[in-house]
Amino acid sequence: MKGYYRLTDEALVAGVTAGIADKTKLNRVALRIFFFMLFVLINFIPGAGMGISILPLLIYTVAWMALPAKEQDLSPQEISKKIESRKSFYNYAMLGVTGNLVPFIAMGLLYQDQLLLVLFTVPTFLLLLPATMFIIMGIVKAG
Structure with missing residues (x-):
């Protein structure tokens, strides 16, 4: 994910989705809702078990640690x-x-x-x- 960053000034949790939205010029609110709904709906995959349900949280945590923080001059x-x-x-x-x-x-x-x-x-x-x-x-x- 070269060139991506966390936008800490716009963060609700860690700024991962805010940074991705800023970098890709996507709507920040729509991207946050998409990722949240993905996290909720993945739990309803029949027979998926606990392993798959924690995957979005794990991916977000890894992105939180891996992406550099970027602050704006506010x-x-x-x-x-x-x-x-x-x-x-x-x-x-x-x-x-x-x-x-x-x-x-x-x-x-x-x-x-x-x-x-x-x-x-x-x-x-x-x-x-x-x-x-x-x-x-x-x-x-x-x-």
Whole structure:
């Protein structure tokens, strides 16, 4: 990946997709959503197992370590705006994760026998839908 870099000023996590989008002139938001959906949807490949589901995370981590960081010359106002957009993304992501976990924790505490029934009968996609939607909204909001 010669010539590629991480754009740390535009990072939501490590700046990998921001750097790739900047280098290839692709839409940063669309590329982030594409990579996130790839990470989510790869878990639904029948019979794939845990090995394939962790592959996108492993690739991102290797890119994080391998790609050099590049910073832009930003004004204090632009830096403040970037920090706020990053906070917005994290807030939406945490809201999505919390929205997914709270009902299961409550059901586990109140109705232990029914929790397993829900986990084994409801498609995983539907169980992950709230968190997925909030994280995508966070990506869009962060720009």
